[in-house]
Amino acid sequence: MISAVDLSYSYAPGMPALSRISFTFRAGERVLLLGANGAGKSTLLSLCNGLLRPCGGELRLLGEPVEYSKAGLRRLRSHVSTVLQDAGDQLFGATVLQDVAMGPLETGMQEAAARELAMETLDLLGGGHLAERPIHALSAGEKKRVALAGVLTVRPSILLLDEPSAGLDAPGEDALLDTLSACAERGMAICVATHNTWLLRHWATRAVVLRGGRLVFDGASEDLLPHWDRQTAGCGLRAPAEAEGVTLCR
Ligand SMILES: Nc1ncnc2c1ncn2[C@@H]1O[C@H](COP(=O)(O)OP(=O)(O)OP(=O)(O)O)[C@@H](O)[C@H]1O
Numbered sequence: 001m002i003s004a005v006d007l008s009y010s011y012a013p014g015m016p017a018l019s020r021i022s023f024t025f026r027a028g029e030r031v032l033l034l035g036a037n038g039a040g041k042s043t044l045l046s047l048c049n050g051l052l053r054p055c056g057g058e059l060r061l062l063g064e065p066v067e068y069s070k071a072g073l074r075r076l077r078s079h080v081s082t083v084l085q086d087a088g089d090q091l092f093g094a095t096v097l098q099d100v101a102m103g104p105l106e107t108g109m110q111e112a113a114a115r116e117l118a119m120e121t122l123d124l125l126g127g128g129h130l131a132e133r134p135i136h137a138l139s140a141g142e143k144k145r146v147a148l149a150g151v152l153t154v155r156p157s158i159l160l161l162d163e164p165s166a167g168l169d170a171p172g173e174d175a176l177l178d179t180l181s182a183c184a185e186r187g188m189a190i191c192v193a194t195h196n197t198w199l200l201r202h203w204a205t206r207a208v209v210l211r212g213g214r215l216v217f218d219g220a221s222e223d224l225l226p227h228w229d230r231q232t233a234g235c236g237l238r239a240p241a242e243a244e245g246v247t248l249c250r
């Protein structure tokens with residue numbers, strides 16, 4: 001579906017943020033993108049949706065190199081949707097319902113149908129009660145639910161999520177994971193950048209690990225767990241068993 005071939009990116013000369021990353025995301029995959037702060041996760045997601053243009057290598061969509069013209073980027077974004085690390089940056093409607101309905105309206109859907117779809121999607125994510133609230137009056141976790149609902153209404157074939165469960169309460173995270181699993185079952189490729197290694201055991205089918213802008217592991221989640229210490233040394237990740245053992249009263 002979407003492939004990176006030797007993808008490299010630098011924000012400043014001589015300071016590579018990503019070096020020669022290659023992978024392919026396939027339909028129905030549930031991928032965790034792991035790595036320490038500054039490892040390059042958000043940069044990689046921004047390359048995958050065309051927000052950034054690679055300094056080296058290439059991004060391919062359905063086997064074709066991505067073109068960075070207006071039409072090429074429109075094509076890329078008709079397949080790839082992203083929820084940003086700071087979800088508030090991608091909300092533009094006056095109210096929640098207006099914001100979530102915006103995507104379907106842009107694809108030509110009638111207003112009543114778009115509002116109905118927006119409402120259904122908000123309900124799925126446990127955000128139905130927010131529908132008439134102004135965007136500026138939402139909490140951080142509520143903004144995240146609204147941004148997620150907004151991208152899901154356009155039914156992308158590839159969904160990239162940057163720290164989607166950060167800021168969500170437990171019911172919010174459960175609703176998110178159930179919804180993402182249902183989307184993957186329908187064939188959507190989903191990539192979640194996160195520090196939450198609990199998701200390795202409980203949600204992901206595949207893990208991609210970055211260290212200092214380089215890819216150090218790409219494979220099935222269950223293949224990462226037995227060699228955790230060796231594969232993830234210096235990656236700033238809590239071992240999944242340890243993550244599960246953390247309790248509030250410790
Ligand atoms: N706008 C920017 N300008 C310059 N350097 C940047 C910029 N954004 C990120 N970087 C640098 O690029 C590298 C990769 O950053 P990136 O944001 O992709 O990391 P990350 O893995 O998403 O980290 P986090 O877990 O903190 O979200 C880091 O060294 C970072 O300091």
Ligand SMILES: [Mg+2]
Nearest residue numbers: 041042085162
């Ligand atoms: Mg990031």
